[in-house]
Amino acid sequence: xxxxxxxxxxxxxxxxxxxxxxxxxxxxxxxxxxxxxxxxxxxxxxxxxxxxxxxxxxxxxxxxxxxxxxxxxxxxxxxxxxxxxxxxxxxxxxxxxxxxxxxxxxxxxxxxxxxxxxxxxxxxxxxxxxxxxxxxxxxxxxxxxxxxxxxxxxxxxxxxxxxxxxxxxxxxxxxxxxxxxxxxxxxxxxxxxxxxxxxxxxxxxxxxxxxxxxxxxxxxxxxxxxxxxxxxxxxxxxxxxxxxxxxxxxxxxxxxxxxxxxxxxxxxxxxxxxxxxxxxxxxxxxxxxxxxxxxxxxxxxxxxxxxxxxxxxxxxxxxxxxxxxxxxxxxxxxxxxxxxxxxxxxxxxxxxxxxxxxxxxxxxxxxxxxxxxxxxxxxxxxxxxxxxxxxxxxxxxxxxxxxxxxxxxxxxxxxxxxxxxxxxxxxxxxxxxxxxxxxxxxxxxxxxxxxxxxxxxxxxxxxxxxxxxxxxxxxxxxxxxxxxxxxxxxxxxxxxxxxxxxxxxxxxxxxxxxxxxxxxxxxxxxxxxxxxxxxxxxxxxxxxxxxxxxxxxxxxxxxxxxxxxxxxxxxxx
Amino acid sequence: xxxxxxxxxxxxxxxxxxxxxxxxxxxxxxxxxxxxxxxxxxxxxxxxxxxxxxxxxxxxxxxxxxxxxxxxxxxxxxxxxxxxxxxxxxxxxxxxxxxxxxxxxxxxxxxxxxxxxxxxxxxxxxxxxxxxxxxxxxxxxxxxxxxxxxxxxxxxxxxxxxxxxxxxxxxxxxxxxxxxxxxxxxxxxxxxxxxxxxxxxxxxxxxxxxxxxxxxxxxxxxxxxxxxxxxxxxxxxxxxxxxxxxxxxxxxxxxxxxxxxxxxxxxxxxxxxxxxxxxxxxxxxxxxxxxxxxxxxxxxxxxxxxxxxxxxxxxxxxxxxxxxxxxxxxxxxxxxxxxxxxxxxxxxxxxxxxxxxxxxxxxxxxxxxxxxxxxxxxxxx
Numbered sequence: 017x018x019x020x021x022x023x024x025x026x027x028x029x030x031x032x033x034x035x036x037x038x039x040x041x042x043x044x045x046x047x048x049x050x051x052x053x054x055x056x057x058x059x060x061x062x063x064x065x066x067x068x069x070x071x072x073x074x075x076x077x078x079x080x081x082x083x084x085x086x087x088x089x090x091x092x093x094x095x096x097x098x099x100x101x102x103x104x105x106x107x108x109x110x111x112x113x114x115x116x117x118x119x120x121x122x123x124x125x126x127x128x129x130x131x132x133x134x135x136x137x138x139x140x141x142x143x144x145x146x147x148x149x150x151x152x153x154x155x156x157x158x159x160x161x162x163x164x165x166x167x168x169x170x171x172x173x174x175x176x177x178x179x180x181x182x183x184x185x186x187x188x189x190x191x192x193x194x195x196x197x198x199x200x201x202x203x204x205x206x207x208x209x210x211x212x213x214x215x216x217x218x219x220x221x222x223x224x225x226x227x228x229x230x231x232x233x234x235x236x237x238x239x240x241x242x243x244x245x246x247x248x249x250x251x252x253x254x255x256x257x258x259x260x261x262x263x264x265x266x267x268x269x270x271x272x273x274x275x276x277x278x279x280x281x282x283x284x285x286x287x288x289x290x291x292x293x294x295x296x297x298x299x300x301x302x303x304x305x306x307x308x309x310x311x312x313x314x315x316x317x318x319x320x321x322x323x324x325x326x327x328x329x330x331x332x333x334x335x336x337x338x339x340x341x342x343x344x345x346x347x348x349x350x351x352x353x354x355x356x357x358x359x360x361x362x363x364x365x366x367x368x369x370x371x372x373x374x375x376x377x378x379x380x381x382x383x384x385x386x387x388x389x390x391x392x393x394x395x396x397x398x399x400x401x402x403x404x405x406x407x408x409x410x411x412x413x414x415x416x417x418x419x420x421x422x423x424x425x426x427x428x429x430x431x432x433x434x435x436x437x438x439x440x441x442x443x444x445x446x447x448x449x450x451x452x453x454x455x456x457x458x459x460x461x462x463x464x465x466x467x468x469x470x471x472x473x474x475x476x477x478x479x480x481x482x483x484x485x486x487x488x489x490x491x492x493x494x495x496x497x498x499x500x501x502x503x504x505x506x507x508x509x510x511x512x513x514x515x516x517x518x519x520x521x522x523x524x525x526x527x528x529x530x531x532x533x534x535x536x537x538x539x540x541x542x543x544x545x546x547x548x549x550x551x552x553x554x555x556x557x558x559x560x561x562x563x564x565x566x567x568x569x570x571x572x573x574x575x576x577x578x579x580x581x582x583x584x585x586x587x588x589x
Numbered sequence: 590x591x592x593x594x595x596x597x598x599x600x601x602x603x604x605x606x607x608x609x610x611x612x613x614x615x616x617x618x619x620x621x622x623x624x625x626x627x628x629x630x631x632x633x634x635x636x637x638x639x640x641x642x643x644x645x646x647x648x649x650x651x652x653x654x655x656x657x658x659x660x661x662x663x664x665x666x667x668x669x670x671x672x673x674x675x676x677x678x679x680x681x682x683x684x685x686x687x688x689x690x691x692x693x694x695x696x697x698x699x700x701x702x703x704x705x706x707x708x709x710x711x712x713x714x715x716x717x718x719x720x721x722x723x724x725x726x727x728x729x730x731x732x733x734x735x736x737x738x739x740x741x742x743x744x745x746x747x748x749x750x751x752x753x754x755x756x757x758x759x760x761x762x763x764x765x766x767x768x769x770x771x772x773x774x775x776x777x778x779x780x781x782x783x784x785x786x787x788x789x790x791x792x793x794x795x796x797x798x799x800x801x802x803x804x805x806x807x808x809x810x811x812x813x814x815x816x817x818x819x820x821x822x823x824x825x826x827x828x829x830x831x832x833x834x835x836x837x838x839x840x841x842x843x844x845x846x847x848x849x850x851x852x853x854x855x856x857x858x859x860x861x862x863x864x865x866x867x868x869x870x871x872x873x874x875x876x877x878x879x880x881x882x883x884x885x886x887x888x889x890x891x892x893x894x895x896x897x898x899x900x901x902x903x904x905x906x907x908x909x910x911x912x913x914x915x916x917x918x919x920x921x922x923x924x925x926x927x928x929x930x931x932x933x934x935x936x937x938x939x940x941x942x943x944x945x946x947x948x949x950x951x952x953x954x955x956x957x958x959x960x961x962x963x964x965x966x967x968x969x970x
Binding site: 317358360366377378381382383384385386387388410412415417418420421422423424425 | 590591592593594596597599600611612613614615635638639641642644647669
């Protein structure tokens, strides 16, 4: 052990959180005896201002060069103490925390044994910190241009925010027009305003914006590089085929959803009974201004069936979220298009979660929509009506609110098909290196705190490609993604954590085991040198490659073998 | 077997006063607060649902609307303003029309013009007939005695004839009510023991309105009880003691004490109800169907002219008393001939019958349930 080393050890009582089980003074006293330790103190709240001041003062007065804080989990306060020692002039990586709260006082009740364990953990931290190296954070340049994949309402909204801020956007849309699924809709719930008006404004602005390069009939073929420095290859298929390479710093994936294929369900007779149609087919009727049966007659009875393909263990267990309000919208639109028409709304639960939705539900009841409740596992059955029934079809439902088995007349049945991930969501996920959940929706970085980013830096998701969403939620997520990217662009440079893995090229055999293993695609293979190389901007220092490398050629900074062995030695000493 | 819904029924009920039924989304607040909603009697929600779905057969056989006395609390607490109390009231009107085989009740409820026309024509015909008869055999200046304009003993014969017609229609409608609610159902049709055991409920409910007394608010019950007892007292006096009632000019306190008390009760409660309906003082007065006004107007006309002829006769104004008597009869005949069997009055028979039928129905269904439970299961239970 280096005789000149001056380590300060600070044992936190965390009020009584630690001190009621662990004898913190004893831990500090034991630590004081360890080689290289210049000072060891116990204090009520180390993270408090006086606590931090105490550390800073000691560094200055006693000329400490390394610090150990025995307290809570480093997830909680490592940034706090790193900042504190940095303030006192030390490199922030010359800190080590011993977790004597979550891993000791909170899980043990025997004070003697707990104190012994806390002492051992603190000793491990002292042994380890003695081997810490000062590390420097780096920054790389960031390309301010953004690639937006998908020209629906989410993609366009994100593109406009970025472009309005003065940055270049490449908006890639597979179809030959913008608008996505919203372009297939007539009116919007709950205010019954026109989807066309809403889109026209967006599309016009996008098409005319000098900062937005709209690539229609095009797909992203490949995406290379890492956050701040991606290279995307876009291939145009329609019209005059082209292949273009664009440099971008960030990517927003806004590829949307597709509707559930109603023909997968046999009991609703979709495809067999001509007047059983899907919600999107009905939207088409509405947009053409012709609500009628296949035979060209005005329907006297219209029935709407909810949760087709949704909330059903055989198809999708999740709720598609927009269908309930869309169904209520149909009730209004049918009554407006065919006065005197009776509308039955056959539902499981009415999910009216959004702003204005509950009022909309109420208004739909007031226009005498007949609401019928069926049980999740007891779906309605549609059959063709007889000549004397006075209608095209009869729907049999075990109606929950009355407890009766009833029969509803229907001339037109609208199936509220749910949303599902697009067929190529797996390829898209692979292309941009993000993950999908069990249903195929793209996974966000954190379900509550970071619903916009993904596990891959620089790749953001927006709209219904993440999960079924209505327009306000899709737009909110899209604009949030744009804001996140703008915040990054505003900083100019991209800060890269000092902790990442490095390949010792002399020892690397070029076996490429690590290439496929890396969950962040942070390791590339240099074909010329026949050696692997870690892209530090992408590396999250998980250590998978370090453990896997058969040649022992990879080292994770701040997690070197030397440091880990010292820590083990400290625990066992 | 699936029951076909009838989406039109809810429109049909609008004529009977049910306008907000479709707003109900079955939260069950009304059932939670109604003291009558117990066990399987999901009250008033079940009837609301049957109406929304248009399950006519079910509604026709449902006694629930009669078990409600309309205290109005459900309507006040309804988060959607679906007016469950008023819906039950409307269903009672609809059921009255359903029980009536002549179709007259239906015509009256669906068109107030028809009802007014029928009442006015009947009143005019009654007036003309009694005037012609009076002038042909008596003197307008004599209220009683040999030369009486409308001799009580002979009018009495007419009263009984009218009562016979009235009873025929009312009882035949009651028979239909039985058929719809108990008779059609094999489980309840032949529950003879129960029919006998529960018979006491009929007079008990009729005379005490004891179920109404169970409502959270007591005042509507008190008002209703006074109105009903006064009405029944007057009916008994007129049907059985008309001779003494019409005697005079001395006051015969043996009958007139009752008569004057009943008249005071009728006047007070009718005026109370009229004022309530005009000013919408209470929830159950907030909505008034034309039939409700007809009920009160006829009642106040008949009561006030009754009191008036009594007063005029005792004061020696026999001519005026005779005119008041003719007007009185012009009110009485449409009231008894049209309103009792075909209008709101019919509830005096249907409501106690419903209490009785409901008890029989519950007995029969319980007994059936018991007999179906296997012995072993009963023991383990």
